[in-house]
Amino acid sequence: MDFASLIGIISGFALIVSAILLGGNASTFINVPGMMIVFGGTIAATLLTFPLKDIITAFKSAAFVFGTNKQRPEQLIQTMLQLTQLSRRKGLLALSEVKTNSPFLKRACNLIADASDEQMIRHVLRTEINSMKARHFNVQDVFKKMATYAPAFGMLGTLIGLIQMLSTLDDPSTIGPSMAVALLTTFYGSLLATVIFIPIAGKLKSRT
Template structure:
C-alpha cells in the first residue's frame, strides 16, 4: 500500500477541517445540495467525456494510487542475470524451465526459447509497452477530467446560489447566509479537484512511468541474453538504468 497517497488526502482534509473548527462554525460548511451539485455534475460531465466502460475501469486504475507495489529493479536485474547464466551454461531453450515471476519478462523468455528472431521479440515486447501506456493514459485522463469538471460545477453551483439570493433581496438578513451557501459549491469543487482528482492523476502518471521503466529493463535484458552476451556484461548494461546509489547497493 502507498501510505503517501492516504496520508496526503487525510492530511489535507485534516488541515482544512482544523482551520474550520478553529473558526468556530463547522456546520456552516456543510450543505448537502451544494455537495450534490458538485459531485453529481462532475460525474455527469465525465460520463459525457468518456465511454462508460472507461469510467468504470478508471475506478480500478485509481486503486493503484493506494495499492500498487513499488517496482524492484534490483531484483529484476538479478533474475535476468541468473537467466543469462542459465542460457550460457545450458541453452536458450533451458530458460523456459526457469521460474520467472515477472509476466512481461516471462513472455520475453518464452519468445526467445521458442526461437523467435530478435526483431520479432523486440517488436512484440515494444507493442506491449505501448499498449500498457495507452491503457494507463485512459485512466489518467478520467481523473484529469474529474479534476477539471469539479471546479467548473462548483462555480455553476455558486452562480445558481447567487441567482436565488438575488431573487430574495426583500430580506436583507438572509443575504449573508445565502451568499455563504452559494460559495460552498466552489469550496467543494476546489477541494475535490486539488486534493483528490488532479493529484491522483499525477500519481497514476508516475506509476505508469515506473512500470514502463521496469518493462524496458526486462526488454533490454531479454535481447542481451538472446544476443549471447556474457552475464557480467548483461548485469553492467542493466545497472546503467539504475541511479548510482542503487548500482552500489546491487553490487
C-alpha cells in the same frame, strides 16, 4: 501499503477540517444542494465523456494508489543477470522454462527461446509496453477529467446561488447567508480536484 499516499490524503483532509473548526461552526460548510450540483454534475459529465467500463476500471485502479509497488528495479536487474547465466549454461531454449510473476518478462523469454528475430522481439515487447501505457492513460485521464469538471460545476453552483441571492435583494438579511451558500459549491469543487482527483492521477502516472 503506500504510507505516503495514506499520510497525504489523511493530512490533507485533517488540515482542511482543522482550519474549518478553528474558524467557526463546521455546519456552515455543509450544503446538500451544493453537494448535489458538484458531485452529481461531476459524475454525470464523466459518464458522458467515458464508457462505463472505463470509469469502473478507473475507480478500481484507484486502490493501487495505496498499494506498494510490487516490482522493484533492483530485483528485476538481478533477475536479468540470472537469465543471462542460465542461457550460457543451458542454452536459450532453457529460458522457456523460467518461472516468473512478470507476464512481460515471460513473454520475452518465450520469444527468445523460440529463436525469434531481434527486431521482432523488440517490436512485440514495445507494442505491449505502448498498449499498457495506453490502458493506464485511459485510467489517469478519467481522474484528470474529473479534476476539471469538479471546479467547473462548483462555479456553476456558485452562479446558481448568486442568481437566487439577487432575486431576494429586497431582504438584506439574506444576502450574507446566500453568498456563503453560493461560494460553498466552489469550495467543494476545488476540494475534490486538489485533494482527491489530481493526486490520484499523479500517483497512477508515477506507477506507470
